[in-house]
Amino acid sequence: MFRLDELVAQLGGALVGDAGVEIRRVATLEQAGEGDLAFLANRKYLPQLQRSAASAVIVAPDARDLLVDRPRIVTPDPYLYFARVAQLFSPLPVPQPGVHPQAAVACAVPPTVEIGPGASIEAGVELGDGVVVGAGCHIGRGTRIGQGTRLAPRVTLYHDCVIGENCILHSGAVIGADGFGFAREKSGRWVKIPQVGRVVIGNEVEIGANTTIDRGVLDDTVIGDGCKLDNQIQIAHNVRIGQYTAIAGCVGIAGSTRIGARCMIGGQAGIIGHLSICDDVVISAGTLVSKSITRPGVYTASLPVQSHAEWVRNFAHLRHLDALATRVRALEHPHDGRNGRNPD
Amino acid sequence: MFRLDELVAQLGGALVGDAGVEIRRVATLEQAGEGDLAFLANRKYLPQLQRSAASAVIVAPDARDLLVDRPRIVTPDPYLYFARVAQLFSPLPVPQPGVHPQAAVACAVPPTVEIGPGASIEAGVELGDGVVVGAGCHIGRGTRIGQGTRLAPRVTLYHDCVIGENCILHSGAVIGADGFGFAREKSGRWVKIPQVGRVVIGNEVEIGANTTIDRGVLDDTVIGDGCKLDNQIQIAHNVRIGQYTAIAGCVGIAGSTRIGARCMIGGQAGIIGHLSICDDVVISAGTLVSKSITRPGVYTASLPVQSHAEWVRNFAHLRHLDALATRVRALEHPHDGRNGRNPD
Amino acid sequence: MFRLDELVAQLGGALVGDAGVEIRRVATLEQAGEGDLAFLANRKYLPQLQRSAASAVIVAPDARDLLVDRPRIVTPDPYLYFARVAQLFSPLPVPQPGVHPQAAVACAVPPTVEIGPGASIEAGVELGDGVVVGAGCHIGRGTRIGQGTRLAPRVTLYHDCVIGENCILHSGAVIGADGFGFAREKSGRWVKIPQVGRVVIGNEVEIGANTTIDRGVLDDTVIGDGCKLDNQIQIAHNVRIGQYTAIAGCVGIAGSTRIGARCMIGGQAGIIGHLSICDDVVISAGTLVSKSITRPGVYTASLPVQSHAEWVRNFAHLRHLDALATRVRALEHPHDGRNGRNPD
Structure with a gap:
């Protein structure tokens, strides 16, 4: 429970209306009721603002006077403000220091560290203060984890990796498995190339459930500070x-590709190997990136969904686009004996 | 071992021919031999029916007399009948009640519940009668599991989720991890939005290996009764x-999307966030759905596969479709000074 | 540490230059320094060869004399040779035989087998000599594992599967979960078809992190000798x-499809069910294969990525390709009263 003036004292913003209103949680405009603080992040939700039963709202300066019967916190970015209020109401759980008797731990454990049942930690692992290792996690020899980092249950870290501070790794994530590297004999048989690089993850990185990040072949795989990876992502060596x-869910990034800072990659996008994507690039959902991108901006490649019947009618032509273009060229140059087959 | 008349007594259908034939298993027409019961679900397999060594077959009424030398069970839907016979021959294993000494359990356990080695169950978890918790599973505090539900080994359920009755969850499934929710500071830094909703799963739901279902931000993520999810699916908050x-394997569904009843979603399809898909929609494999669907039917968006050389020839034109359309317009309106660049 | 002549004695190749040079590791041309052995696998890296500080290099015969101031190993396939040298420098770790006291093992264990903490192995499992079962793995009853096979931590093998010799399975892999098989009642309710086949995996197979391979319905799912599967792959029943x-990462292969020998399948490709792909087929990344392939070669179906604005302009026409083709036909046959709507 926070009073509005307590929130503003901690998080900033201008308070308009009754400063003493007590807030018990954050909610969407639609769900909010008595005691709830809602937010207007986008003017398309204005009708919901009018109908909302929220006790108070977070609004941008241009929406300051749209709802005058309720107290408001005015701030340039209501969604960001909402995130910070939500963190006040739902802080991360405090670690419960101690090693569960059903854990198998072969390294030194600082007294502030929590290790759950069934966790196994090999020799030479370094754990920072306040690290939480969930039930059933495995940490291979020599891996280092920075302070405040939390592993949900059933995370696997292979040997000799580095995880920064204040990271969150969700269940089923696998960090540091072998990259996919083989040389081929004439017979077709594959010879494994040992993967001796590491995975090095920065600070404040979040990694989603069942996401995999492979270790490097000779050099390292590197995830920068503050990156956020959703579930089921595959990052190659x-x-x-x-x-x-x-990076949103189900994205695959192939080997040796470099991706810049502040990029946003939509769900199920794919990036092939050995490319370079510059800073501030946005890749739309489902887009396969098959060449490097050197200028910031939004990039897309996906098909419009159609009824199956329409799709059958239209997409049959995709196999004959070249022929169609040739026919258009022939129509444009009717007296060209080569029937327009020359390049433009 | 069942006699044909025993099967029909339990499952219905009309029996034609020797009622006393003993059946030891179900099989495909191709594999079937002495003692096997096969089925004809589609008339394209008629040639296999003629060649089959099955001792008896399940057929639809219109195929009743195609194979007169063998006893037949006649039923409107032979594939459905086959499923029910197969369940008689291969019932789910009976739970072995008891808590393995190498499990770490902090909640009350009904005497009918089976808990495997290495499982960890936090306080406040409620387990229905006959629940099976496989080896190495983790169940977070406050989660409730309905009677008869089975978790294969190494399933993770985060805290405060609800799983219905008679569900099956396969290994590596992760239910209730944090949704992917962040607000962005001007610097590009992401601020985590606590995910305080739940995952609520109905009765008779099956969830495949390594599938992930994230908890809601404020409200819940909800999977209806009788849904079937294949492996490696990602369901966002x-x-x-x-x-x-x-839903078939490798599908991704982005945040806040609503999907109706009785839909069928093909493998590797994707549905972007905040959409609404009505009841009885079929999405073809590999289709990215980027707008809401309001009418039942089959929807598709995918490319025809081609030899690489053909693809290079045809797909180069995709970058220039707009120019091609403009050129066609110019040919249609040769005397238009604007060269057809006006919209149609 | 190996001398060049020791390497050549073990692995073959022709040695040019100082045979006594000591090598401490393999490296790329770019990273290599004093004591490193680098390789030139592709002539596009020639500039890096000139600049490299490697103590020795592996080159093809046609590059034998491009760098005369350094000892060279001359071999027809430098990348393959590099793989073999890398294996000498980084052999697989020697198993540490023994069963960890925190494992739950119900089968016979040969004295050469290593079983990690938290592993659970059911009755009737057969483990070959030198098998390694990592921490937290689960192996269901009746499964057989050939000699020399290694399971990284947290691998799940369901019951009655067969894994060959000298395989490597990475963390989070799930082998033998139920295939996705249901028959539908008129109400829309799904009836589960018991999956009673097995997964049978050959020798020298590598399976990536979080990859899933489902057991067969009646017959088996089969992975041939020497196959290499990357992470997050889904192989259906x-x-x-x-x-x-x-097979590269994030590929999905639907039920009953057959794939030949020596195929290479790019990342995020998908293959629908009941198809047949012949030997020596290469599928490009992101390609959805929706019909059988009967001739070796490279096959592709993917869209060129564009700036979002270009994409909007060009891809709007995909919904109208059939109309565009009709208009071109009308232009080609201006006096046809049917306006070119007849098929060509």
Whole structure:
């Protein structure tokens, strides 16, 4: 429970209206009721603002006077403010220091560290203060984890990796498995190339459930500070990602590709190997990136969904686009004996 | 071992021919031999019916007399009948009640519940009668699991989730991890939005290996009764799915999207966030859905595969479709001084 | 540490220059320094060869005399040779035989087998000599594992599967979960078809992190000798894959599809069910294969990435390709009263 003036004292913003209103949680405009603080992040939700039963709202300066019967916190970015209020109401759980008797731990454990049942930690692992190792996690020899980092249950860290401070790794994440590297004999048989690089993850990185990040072949795979990775992402060996890049679920990034800072990559996008994507690039959902990108901006490649019947009608032509273009050229140059087959 | 008349007594259908034939298992027409019961679900397999060594077959009424030398069970839907016979021959294993000494359990356990080695269950968890918790599973505090539900080994359920009755969750599934929610500071730094909603899963839901379902931000993520989810699916926060919807492997569904009842979503399809898909929609494999769908039917968006050389020839034109359309317009309106650049 | 002549004695190749040079590791041309052995696998890296500080290099015969001031190993396939040298420098770790006291093992364990903490192995499991079962793995009843195979931590093998010799399975892999098989009642309700087949995996197979391979319905799912599967791959029930086929990350292969030997399948590709892909087929990244392939070669279906604005301009026309083709036909046949709507 926070009073509005307590929130503003901690988080800033201008308070308009009754400063003493007590807030018990944050909510969307639609769900909010008595005691709830809602937010207007986008003017398309104005109708919901009018109908909302929220006790108070977070609004941008241009929406300051749209709802005059309720107290408001005025701030340039209501969504960001909402995030900070939500953190006040739902802080991360405090670690419960101690090693569960059903854990198998072969390294030194600082007294502030929490290790859950069934966790196994090999020799030479270094754990920073306040680290939480969830139930059933495995940490391979020589891996280092910075202070304040939390592993949810059933995370796997292979040997000799480095995880920064204040990271969150969700269940099923696998960090440091072998990259996919083989040389081929004439017979077709594959010879494994040992993967001796590491995975090095910066500070404040969040990694989603069942996401995998492979170790490098010779050099390292690197995830920059403040990157956020959603679930089921695959990062191949020797990928390097700059700081604050966010990647949505089911994305695959192939080997040795470099991605800049502050990029945003949509769900199910793919980036092939050995490319370079510059800073501040946005890749739309489902887009396969097959060449390097050197200028910031939004990039897209996806098909419009159609009824199956329309799709059958239209997409049959995709196999004959070249022929169609040739026919258009022939129509444009009717007296060209080569029937327009010459390049433009 | 069942006699044909025993099967028909339990499952219905009309029996033609020797009722006393003993059946030891179900099999495909191709594999079937002495003692096997096969089925003809599609008339394209008629040639296999003729060649089959099955001792008896399940057929639809219109195929009743195609194979007169063998006993037949006649039923409107032979594939459905086959499923029910197969369940008789291969019932789910009976739970072995008891808590393995190498489990770490902090909640009350009904005497009918089976808990495997290495499982960890936090306080406040509620387990229904006959629940099976496989080896190495983790169940967070306050989560409730309905009677008869089975967790294969190494399933993770985060805290405060609800799983219905008679569900099956396969290994590596992660239910209730944090949704992907962040607000962005001007610097590009992301501020985490606490995910305080739950995952609520109905009855008779099956969830495949390594599938992930994130908890909601403020409200819940909801999977309806009787939904079937294959492996490696990602369901983002606040998605709601209606009953009996089936989703094939590797599908990704982004945040807050609503999907109706009885939908079928093909493998590797993707659905972007904040959409609404009505009941009885079929999405073809590999299709990216980027707008809401309001009418039942089949929807598709995918490319025809070609030899690489053909693809290079045809797909180069995709970058120039707009120019091609403009050129066609110019040919159609040769005397238009604007060269057809006006919209149609 | 190996001398060049020791390497050549073990691995073959012709040595040019000082045979006594001591090598401490392998490295790329770019990273290599004093004591490093680098390789030139592709002539596009010639500039890096000139600049490299490597103590020795592996080169093809046609590059034998491009760098005369350094000792060279001359071999027809420098990348393959590099793989073999790398294996000498980084052999797989020697198993540490023994069963960890925190494992739960119900089968016989040969004295050469290593079983980590938290592993659970059911009755009737057969483990070959030198098998390594990592921490937190689960192996279901009746499964057999050939000699020399290694399971990284947190691998799940369901019951009655067969894994060959000298395989490597990475963390989070799930082998033998139920395939996605249901028959539908008129109400829309799904009836589960018991999955009673097995997964049978050959020798020298590598399976990546969080990859899933489902057991067959009645018959088996089969992965041939020497196949290499990357991370996050989904192989559905009754798929059969020939030897030496390599599959990159995030690929999905639907039920009952057969894939030949020596195929290479790019990342995020998908293959729908009940198809047949012949030997020696290469599928490009991101390609959805929706019909069988009967001739070796490279096959592709993917869109060129564009700036979002260009994409909006060009891709709007995809919904109208059929109309565009009709208009071109009308222009070609201006006196046809049917306006070119007849098929060509």
